[in-house]
Amino acid sequence: MANKRYDSAAAALEGLLFDGMTVAVGGFGLCGLPETLIIALRDSGVRNLTVISNNAGVDGWGLGLLLQTRQIARMVSSYVGENKEFERQHLSGEINLEFCPQGTLAERIRAGGAGIPAFYTRTGAGTLVGEGKEERYFGGERFILETALTADLALVKAWRADGKGNLLYRKTARNFNPVVATCSRMTIAEVEEFVPTGAIPADSVHTPSIYVRRMVPASINEKRVEKLVTRAKE
Amino acid sequence: MPWTRHQIAARAAQELQDGWYVNLGIGIPTLVASLLPDGIDITLQSENGMLGLGPYPTPDQVDPDLINAGKETITELPGTSYVSSAESFAMVRGGHMDATILGSLEVAENGDMANWIIPGKMVKGMGGAMDLVSGTRRVIVLMDHCARDGSPKFRSRCSLPLTGLNVVDMLITDLAAFKRTNRQGPFHLMQLAPDVSLDYLRSKSEAHFTW
Numbered sequence: 001m002a003n004k005r006y007d008s009a010a011a012a013l014e015g016l017l018f019d020g021m022t023v024a025v026g027g028f029g030l031c032g033l034p035e036t037l038i039i040a041l042r043d044s045g046v047r048n049l050t051v052i053s054n055n056a057g058v059d060g061w062g063l064g065l066l067l068q069t070r071q072i073a074r075m076v077s078s079y080v081g082e083n084k085e086f087e088r089q090h091l092s093g094e095i096n097l098e099f100c101p102q103g104t105l106a107e108r109i110r111a112g113g114a115g116i117p118a119f120y121t122r123t124g125a126g127t128l129v130g131e132g133k134e135e136r137y138f139g140g141e142r143f144i145l146e147t148a149l150t151a152d153l154a155l156v157k158a159w160r161a162d163g164k165g166n167l168l169y170r171k172t173a174r175n176f177n178p179v180v181a182t183c184s185r186m187t188i189a190e191v192e193e194f195v196p197t198g199a200i201p202a203d204s205v206h207t208p209s210i211y212v213r214r215m216v217p218a219s220i221n222e223k224r225v226e227k228l229v230t231r232a233k234e
Numbered sequence: 235m236p237w238t239r240h241q242i243a244a245r246a247a248q249e250l251q252d253g254w255y256v257n258l259g260i261g262i263p264t265l266v267a268s269l270l271p272d273g274i275d276i277t278l279q280s281e282n283g284m285l286g287l288g289p290y291p292t293p294d295q296v297d298p299d300l301i302n303a304g305k306e307t308i309t310e311l312p313g314t315s316y317v318s319s320a321e322s323f324a325m326v327r328g329g330h331m332d333a334t335i336l337g338s339l340e341v342a343e344n345g346d347m348a349n350w351i352i353p354g355k356m357v358k359g360m361g362g363a364m365d366l367v368s369g370t371r372r373v374i375v376l377m378d379h380c381a382r383d384g385s386p387k388f389r390s391r392c393s394l395p396l397t398g399l400n401v402v403d404m405l406i407t408d409l410a411a412f413k414r415t416n417r418q419g420p421f422h423l424m425q426l427a428p429d430v431s432l433d434y435l436r437s438k439s440e441a442h443f444t445w
Contacts (some may be wrong), residue, residue: 028305105319171310225296230293231290
């Protein structure tokens with residue numbers, strides 16, 4: 001059986017990177033973020049990236065690291081708050097930003113992975129998001145055509161993986177990871193815990209191994225919390 | 235006397251029915267969860283991929299893999315399920331959610347709403363708001379009746395870039411509650427806050443409504 005495991009993120013990225021490439025990255029805020037792979041991508045020095053990701057990280061962490069080094073030329077995201085460096089680059093025109101409603105973004109990535117070139121949605125019809133897009137009425141309601149997204153490279157964070165590359169995610173760290181895993185022919189999973197093949201019940205697999213080309217251990221696994229909110233103990 | 239944030243949220247909570255699946259936005263809408271009338275049990279959805287949102291964690295329950303759509307730490311409940319972002323928005327877009335409650339900068343008399351671009355400020359993005367308002371069968375907006383400079387936020391037409399076209403079913407402000415029976419009809423005044431007169435309300439509203 002082909003070995004998909006690599007010892008390090010740098011080794012897994014070897015030979016895959018080129019300037020101007022498109023990279024899709026899983027995660028929501030700082031949750032379920034492929035931290036190790038993002039840092040390896042930064043260290044590779046690859047430039048002029050288009051990054052598809054719901055958020056842009058925060059200053060100094062997540063995709064914020066690639067913004068600091070100005071390796072990102074274009075982003076497709078639904079929300080980019082909490083990031084002063086992004087704000088500066090956006091206002092100065094250094095970075096190109098396409099805002100995409102969160103559900104439309106998830107579906108565009110899903111469609112890309114499923115071989116569907118475009119789909120109609122009500123979301124954004126009659127707003128700035130719908131400008132310049134094909135419109136059509138179904139059942140008297142107004143829809144806009146949104147096109148699929150695919151990537152040269154997809155980076156996801158998994159909780160567990162078996163030797164074949166079947167993945168499990170944990171709680172809300174799942175978020176965009178399952179769809180991002182499907183939108184590229186080169187998906188690398190960063191894994192918190194490797195388990196023997198067969199240890200993940202076949203009925204429970206979140207991402208089947210066909211979507212996963214390479215795997216690396218999550219050697220950086222800080223799991224930073226963006227907004228810590230607690231209640232008093234009863 | 236205008237309603238407080240707490241009272242606005244409590245008024246919204248009265249609109250929810252037992253068994254509903256509901257998405258609550260950030261700010262005042264978040265308060266609704268703790269103000270439900272007795273016997274009303276709802277399931278909260280968080281669009282980052284969670285159905286069955288629990289309360290905030292105690293300090294020893296904090297789990298970085300468990301956050302809500304506002305990126306706050308949260309807990310799960312018996313019966314919670316986790317889904318991908320695509321599945322989460324399929325629930326929304328597919329019309330499976332009973333209600334979404336969110337804040338806004340403006341609501342217009344034709345049901346348009348605008349809440350994602352604040353003039354003169356960096357645009358942070360719409361997040362899931364456009365999907366939620368265009369996909370959910372009942373959209374309830376909670377907001378102050380007037381902006382800080384006193385200008386009305388309940389308008390004849392929105393002046394800011396839209397989040398959704400003809401999507402608002404109910405509006406609850408610090409001055410009054412309004413409802414539409416359908417998305418072709420006008421907003422109808424349901425209730426005034428204590429000691430707020432109809433004349434005062436009309437003077438603070440640009441929108442036309444019935445009473």
